């Protein structure tokens with residue numbers, strides 16, 4: 001690709017971790033007389049390339065071969081100048097199915113048989129490029145797929161905040177994402193321990209099954225409403241012991257802090273004692289739930305110069321009188337912490 005791009009009137013920097021791949025590229029550039037390309041050996045995570053230095057950054061089928069694709073993307077994006085273009089190519093789960101079949105055969109036969117690979121056929125008279133393709137496609141040690149570790153990182157903070165939902169579910173929800181070729185992903189969302197962990201044979205009351213590719217798509221797209229995207233598509237099956245539990249579906253609809261806080265705030269309002277709860281912030285007592293969209297102010301509230309800001313959407317309140325400075329209405333219950341309670345409070 002670097003050689004192709006360098007045929008036009010532009011300077012191309014071709015960066016890779018693999019020196020042998022770079023040497024192959026450099027040899028091909030010499031062979032075809034292409035001069036506007038420079039080959040740089042560098043590690044994406046400790047790149048020597050300057051930030052904001054490139055008009056266009058093109059990363060082709062690299063990110064998912066790194067141990068942390070999200071962090072790798074940040075590194076790629078920082079190379080583009082403000083207003084520049086970042087183009088990223090990653091594998092498609094469905095398009096990779098034939099390759100995965102070929103790879104199983106190739107690995108089982110120690111690369112003696114690699115069926116139906118058109119690129120290998122095309123490169124049969126170029127041994128170096130043929131070997132490079134074999135290594136890349138059939139021996140690559142890391143091909144990232146989106147599974148439990150990401151779900152853990154995503155769900156754990158939500159589980160910590162999901163007080164009412166966790167109490168309502170009060171058990172484990174097992175999720176099995178099936179894949180006959182690559183193996184199942186089987187994990188439990190434990191609403192008692194508030195954690196996500198690999199399934200270890202324990203008994204759980206609720207269980208969902210779907211295909212691994214569907215789960216990976218939800219994770220890759222950071223889909224915050226699995227009810228809408230997965231459950232309404234009916235591409236799953238469910239089992240439960242006991243009655244229907246609305247809290248489970250509420251949780252899977254609220255997979256962002258914003259949604260989860262709103263739902264938790266709604267549950268709070270259903271109980272007069274909880275709705276009246278006040279918390280202390282920097283010498284002020286304020287209502288626990290934000291007067292905008294119910295974020296938990298013990299987590300999202302910041303006080304500075306007598307003004308409380310909710311970090312969820314940045315709305316502000318003057319603490320002296322509870323007046324909302326961002327919008328009309330939406331006033332906040334608050335008072336200095338030292339002041340004794342009034343009968344109305």
Ligand code: FES
Nearest residue numbers: 290292293310313
């Ligand atoms: S929930 Fe929106 S500003 Fe607090």
